[in-house]
Amino acid sequence: MVRSDEPNQGAATSRRDFLKASTMVTSAAMAGTLGINSRAFASGSGSIRVGMIGCGGRCTGAGAQALTADPGARLVAMCDIFMDRVKGAKNAIIKAGKGDQVQVDNDHCFAGFEGYKHVIEASDVVLIANAAKFHPLQTYAAIKAGKHVFVEKPHGIDPAGLKLMQKAADLAKEKGLCLVSGLHSRYHAGYAETVKRIHDGAIGDIVAIEENFLRGPYGVIDRKPGLTELQWQCSTQYHFRWLSGDDVPQSLVHNLDRSSWAMGNAVPIKCHGMGGRSSMTEPIYGDVFDHHSVVYEFPKGIRVYAFCRTTNGCYNDSSSTVLGTKGKASITGARIWGENEWRWQGRCNPHQVEHDVMFKAIRDGEPLNNGHYMVPSTMTTVMGQLSCYTGKEVTWEQVNASDFYYPPKAEDCHDDMAPPSTLAANGSYPVPKPGFTKMI
Numbered sequence: 001m002v003r004s005d006e007p008n009q010g011a012a013t014s015r016r017d018f019l020k021a022s023t024m025v026t027s028a029a030m031a032g033t034l035g036i037n038s039r040a041f042a043s044g045s046g047s048i049r050v051g052m053i054g055c056g057g058r059c060t061g062a063g064a065q066a067l068t069a070d071p072g073a074r075l076v077a078m079c080d081i082f083m084d085r086v087k088g089a090k091n092a093i094i095k096a097g098k099g100d101q102v103q104v105d106n107d108h109c110f111a112g113f114e115g116y117k118h119v120i121e122a123s124d125v126v127l128i129a130n131a132a133k134f135h136p137l138q139t140y141a142a143i144k145a146g147k148h149v150f151v152e153k154p155h156g157i158d159p160a161g162l163k164l165m166q167k168a169a170d171l172a173k174e175k176g177l178c179l180v181s182g183l184h185s186r187y188h189a190g191y192a193e194t195v196k197r198i199h200d201g202a203i204g205d206i207v208a209i210e211e212n213f214l215r216g217p218y219g220v221i222d223r224k225p226g227l228t229e230l231q232w233q234c235s236t237q238y239h240f241r242w243l244s245g246d247d248v249p250q251s252l253v254h255n256l257d258r259s260s261w262a263m264g265n266a267v268p269i270k271c272h273g274m275g276g277r278s279s280m281t282e283p284i285y286g287d288v289f290d291h292h293s294v295v296y297e298f299p300k301g302i303r304v305y306a307f308c309r310t311t312n313g314c315y316n317d318s319s320s321t322v323l324g325t326k327g328k329a330s331i332t333g334a335r336i337w338g339e340n341e342w343r344w345q346g347r348c349n350p351h352q353v354e355h356d357v358m359f360k361a362i363r364d365g366e367p368l369n370n371g372h373y374m375v376p377s378t379m380t381t382v383m384g385q386l387s388c389y390t391g392k393e394v395t396w397e398q399v400n401a402s403d404f405y406y407p408p409k410a411e412d413c414h415d416d417m418a419p420p421s422t423l424a425a426n427g428s429y430p431v432p433k434p435g436f437t438k439m440i
Helices: 015-021 036-041 057-069 083-101 115-122 132-144 159-175 189-199 229-235 252-262 350-364 371-390 396-401
Strands: 048-053 073-080 109-111 125-128 148-151 179-181 206-215 270-276 291-297 303-310 317-324 327-330 335-338
Touching (some): 057 350, 109 115, 115 125, 125 132, 189 327, 189 335, 252 317, 270 371
Parallel strands (some): 048 073
Antiparallel strands (some): 206 317, 317 327
């Protein structure tokens, strides 16, 4: 089991308590001209049509949380690569006690790469939590169509995708639409209070930050008989870099978002990383690395040391530790040691709060836009991942100037295509070779 110093997240804090604890979260609400959908719901009456793009565990959870956040929300459309996942997610949400809010008929259950278009068309609010490769394309399509969006992390897996996500964030601001990030740390009352105290000088000047996300392989499933190679890879998307971007964007994005937050949303100057695949070599683990280490240099000479691993039988840890001249802070533990010792006492479910806040913003006609941190935090992880793959130092200017993407382009993916990763003669999927692989 992963060791974690996180405080209790089992119960959702009230919206009032959360907003009181964190002015930083409420400041994310962006003023602007209200879109058509915002005006329609400003009175607090009427139903809000919700659609799900992706029907795995995370989007199923987001669907239930969206319905919990607003009694007037109605789930009306769902899609996934696999129809059995669509049906399974629908049943799970009904069993979670949301049956009266689930209004998805068979004609609004879609399978395949093109299903997202139909969900967008049928919905007012779109929840996106599928393979991260498609997050930028589908977010932009939904915003362009005038729909509010909740999108899970990571918000892209390569520089080209994140440029499109930034375009989506800018367009959402122009249209007065909500764009809410699944980087849920920003919606945790205890984390927010800890970061506020760091900003107020409780630990002095930040010297360094250590970020850990160390655990065994996750999302590992057996290959079902009859699946094509493409279907198999889509069914276990965390283990293929063309779909997931690997573990620095997938997992360390939470950690590195917290680091940036603690430093006032700073972005790194440069980074260097190391990584590889040491033991998780069987085909079931795909073509990703099983360990990464990245050192980031931020302004004022602050270093962030970031580590992630997906290997069995090793030490596990999930933590964000900020070291200062007057003490240290654990953001995930909501605790400070040193001259100003303090510990948060409370309970919070940030996954629920992010939906509470989004639907309130829609009802109030006050669009919420998380683009100012969700794109830079994800780009920070992408530059670290590319450094691990290539063995090269990568600068912030370099990664932001790059148009690199993992082929094929998201818009070119279709149900009959050949997957870009294939088994090698040794029975494993090939991985990048630091010092030889070139990407940017």
